[in-house]
Amino acid sequence: MAAFALVDCNNFYASCEKLFNPKLKNTPIVVLSNNDGCVVARSAEAKALGIPMGVPWFKIQQEAKRHGIVAFSSNYALYADMSNRVVEILSSFSPNIEVYSIDESFLDLSGFERSGYHAYGIDIRQRVADWLGLAVCVGIGPSKTLAKLANHCAKKKLAGETGVCDFTSISPAERLALFERIEVGEVWGVGRKIAARLASMGITTVRQLHDADAETLRCRFSVVLERTVRELRGVSCLDLVEVIPDKQQIMSSRSFGTLIYERAELEEAVASYIARAAEKLRAQDALAGALQVYIRTNIFKPEVPQYQRAMTIPLTEASADTRVLTQWGVRLLRRIYRPGYGYHKAGITLMEIVPRTNQQFSLFAPTGQVSGRNDTLMTTLDSINRKYGRGALRLAAEGVTKSWQMRRENLSPRYTTEWESIARVWAR
DNA sequence: CTATAACTCTCAA
DNA sequence: CTAACGTTGAGAGTTATAG
Numbered sequence: 001m002a003a004f005a006l007v008d009c010n011n012f013y014a015s016c017e018k019l020f021n022p023k024l025k026n027t028p029i030v031v032l033s034n035n036d037g038c039v040v041a042r043s044a045e046a047k048a049l050g051i052p053m054g055v056p057w058f059k060i061q062q063e064a065k066r067h068g069i070v071a072f073s074s075n076y077a078l079y080a081d082m083s084n085r086v087v088e089i090l091s092s093f094s095p096n097i098e099v100y101s102i103d104e105s106f107l108d109l110s111g112f113e114r115s116g117y118h119a120y121g122i123d124i125r126q127r128v129a130d131w132l133g134l135a136v137c138v139g140i141g142p143s144k145t146l147a148k149l150a151n152h153c154a155k156k157k158l159a160g161e162t163g164v165c166d167f168t169s170i171s172p173a174e175r176l177a178l179f180e181r182i183e184v185g186e187v188w189g190v191g192r193k194i195a196a197r198l199a200s201m202g203i204t205t206v207r208q209l210h211d212a213d214a215e216t217l218r219c220r221f222s223v224v225l226e227r228t229v230r231e232l233r234g235v236s237c238l239d240l241v242e243v244i245p246d247k248q249q250i251m252s253s254r255s256f257g258t259l260i261y262e263r264a265e266l267e268e269a270v271a272s273y274i275a276r277a278a279e280k281l282r283a284q285d286a287l288a289g290a291l292q293v294y295i296r297t298n299i300f301k302p303e304v305p306q307y308q309r310a311m312t313i314p315l316t317e318a319s320a321d322t323r324v325l326t327q328w329g330v331r332l333l334r335r336i337y338r339p340g341y342g343y344h345k346a347g348i349t350l351m352e353i354v355p356r357t358n359q360q361f362s363l364f365a366p367t368g369q370v371s372g373r374n375d376t377l378m379t380t381l382d383s384i385n386r387k388y389g390r391g392a393l394r395l396a397a398e399g400v401t402k403s404w405q406m407r408r409e410n411l412s413p414r415y416t417t418e419w420e421s422i423a424r425v426w427a428r
Numbered sequence: 429c430t431a432t433a434a435c436t437c438t439c440a441a
Numbered sequence: 442c443t444a445a446c447g448t449t450g451a452g453a454g455t456t457a458t459a460g
Contacts, residue, residue, distance in 0.1 A: 033447040040441095040447075056446040074447090101441045191439050222453060224439090251449055258444085300446050347448090407445080 002236045003117055003140060003168055005107040006147040007090055007124060010135040010155070012103035013041035016082050017072050019133050020415040020425065028069045032057050035255045035406040036073055073408035081416045082132065089128055093120065098240045106144055108240050113168075121154075121164030141167040144238045145231035148188040149206070153178065179207035179232075189228045194221065206232070246284045246355070252277040253347025256404040259298070260343045263333070266295060268399030270329045273348045275394055278322045279385070281350055282378055287318035287359055289352030291325060293332040298344035309336040317362040318354055321378055325350070326397050 009015065013031040018024045028045035032038065039055050049067050051060060057071065064071065083102045091097055096108035109117055121138035128136050139151025146167050152158075154165035159178060167175055184204055185195040201220075203209055210232045218226040227237040252273035260266055270293055281288055296308030311332045319325060329348060354360075384393045391398075413421030 035445085035447070037446050054446090058445045061445090104441075189439070193438065222438090224453070247450075249450070253448065255447070298446085406447095 001110070001168070002142050003109040003111075003113070004142070004144050004147040004236075004240070005094075005109050005117070005121065005124070006100075006139045006144070006151045007086075007105050007107065007128075007136050008139075008151050008155070009086060009103040010137060011041055011043055011047075012083075012134075013072075013074065013079055014043040014046070015134050016079050017075070017412055018043065019082075020078075020412070024070060028067060029072065030057075030064070030069060031072045031074055032410070033074060035257065036071075036409055037255065040074065071410050073411040075412050075414065077414045077417050078412065082134070085132055086128060086134065086136070089131060090124065093124055096240055096242060098242055099244075106147065106240055109140065116166060116169045118162075118164055118166040118169055121166060122162065125163050135163070138164045139167075140165065142234045143231040143236040144240075145188050145228055146234065149182070149186065149232075152182070152186050158182070176207055176210070179210055180205050182206040184209050187228060187232065189224060194225065197221070246286060246353070247280070248353055250277045250280050250288075250350040250353065251347065252349075253294075253345065254406055255345045256343070257407045258404065260346075260404050261339075261341070263337045263339070265399075265404050266333055266337060266343060266346055267330050267397065268402060269346045269404055270333050270348060271326050271395060271397035272399070272402070273346070274325045274329045275322050275391075275398060277348060277350050278320055278325050278378075279382060281320045281353065282375075282382060285356050286353050287320045287356055288315070288325065288350035289318040289354060290314045290350075291328050291332065292349040292351060293329050293336065293346070294348075295333070295336060295343050295346045297341050305341060307338055307341045309338075311336050312351070314352070318352070318359060320356070321375065322381070322395060326395060330397070 014029050017029060017031060026045065027043070028049055028051075029043045030039045030046050030051060031041040033040045036057055039051060039053060039057060039060070042051050042053065046069055049069070051064070051069070079102060087097070087099055087105060090105050090107060094107040094109060094112070098106040100106055109120060112120060117140045121140060124138055125136055128134055137151055137154040139147045139149065139154050141147040141150045150165040150167045154163055158181065159165050159170065182205065183195075184190055184198055184206055185192070187206055187209060190198070190209070198204070198209065203212060209229060212229060214226045214229050217229055231237050254269070254273065256269070260269070290312055292310055292312040294308065294310035297304065297306050299306070313328055313332055315324075315328065381393055385391065413424055415421055415425060
C-alpha cells in the first residue's frame, strides 16, 4: 500500500523572519509580495487579527499600524536558504522526496510503518523544530491528494492536535465523517472556479466530491478532476516527481517601483529580465527558440489610459546568449512601445526551449559568428556572477541606477547567506 | 477532414 | 510626503489554420 506524507511549513515566510529576531516572538507580522504589494504570509498573531491573505498592503497599512503589525518585504535569499535546510532534514527520512514548493515536500513512506505512520510524522516535526526552530505539519495518506488533505486536517486540528494527521490509520467511516466537514475548495486542484461550478451541481463538501460519479466529472470538467476524485478514494494516480524536469519556458516579469514613461527605462528593465532568464536557461544547458516581450499600464487604475501589448519573435537560431536575446528584446520593445502611457509592469518569456545538445544550426547564418556556438563568454560571465554575486558583471543595457526597481522598504538582513548581514545582526 | 499550432482557462505555491 | 494591488510555470481543452 502506497503511503505519501506531505510536509508543509507553518506560515513559512513569517516564521523565517521571526527565527532571527526573537523580539518578534509574540508580535503579529506579515510578509509582503514583491514591490511590497500584497500580504503573502501572516504569522499566527496576524491571522488572529483577521488580516486576509493577498490583501494589498496599502489598504490595511493604517489598521496594521494600530495593531502593531510589523511588515517585511519578501527576502527570498533567506527563505530559499531555510527551505534547503528543511529539505535536507526531510531527505533523511525517505530516499524518495518531491520538493513541491518552497515550503512543501512530499515523501514516499511506503513500507516504513512501524506501528503506523503517525510516529514518523511526529519524528519529522520534532527534528525540524529541534534543528531549525521551524514548525511543520505532516499529512499522511495513500495518495498525494489525500496526504495534502490530511495536512489540511493537521493544520486546522480537525483530527487531533499533534500537528500530524494520518489517514491510513483511521477507519474509512471516520475519514468520510471528516470529509463532510471540509469544503470542497480545500481539495488540491479545486480552485475558485471549479468550486463554484461544483456548487451549482450541489457539491460543496469533500464528502460529496468523493461520492460523485467520476465519469460524469470527466465529461463536465476534465480528466484532471476525475483523477482527483479517484485519489480522494485512495487510488494513487499521481506519482512523486523526484527529478525536477527542465523548464519548457522561462519567464521574468516584475512590477516597477514607480511608473515608467520613458522607453529607455523600459529597455533597461527588459534587458535586466532577459539577463536573469538567460542565466536560468544556461543553468539547464538549454537554448531558447523564441522570445516574447510585454509591457502594460496599471490595470488596477482603470481611470488612467490603459495600454498593454506583447510581441513574440522566433529566433532564426536558438540562443542562450544574453547579448543576442537582449538585442532582440530591445527591438521587440521598440515595436510595441507607445509614448504617453505610464507603464507599471514589463516581462519577457523565453520560449521553445531545447536542450543545447539538440541545437539546430541555421543554414544561412555565417559559421563562427553566431553567438551560442561559442559560449565561453557567457560561461565566464556566469561563473563571475556566481562568485561575486548576481549582477556583478552585466551588460550596460541593464542600466546602472535602475530607478524603476521594485520597492523593498522593509527588507530584513540575509541572515544565513551574506557575511555583511551577519555582521549587522551582531552589532545590533 | 485531420493534424498541428495557437490560444484560453485553470490551478498551484 | 505620496502613492501604492505578486511571480512563475504547467497541463488540458478549445479553436484556428494548414495542407
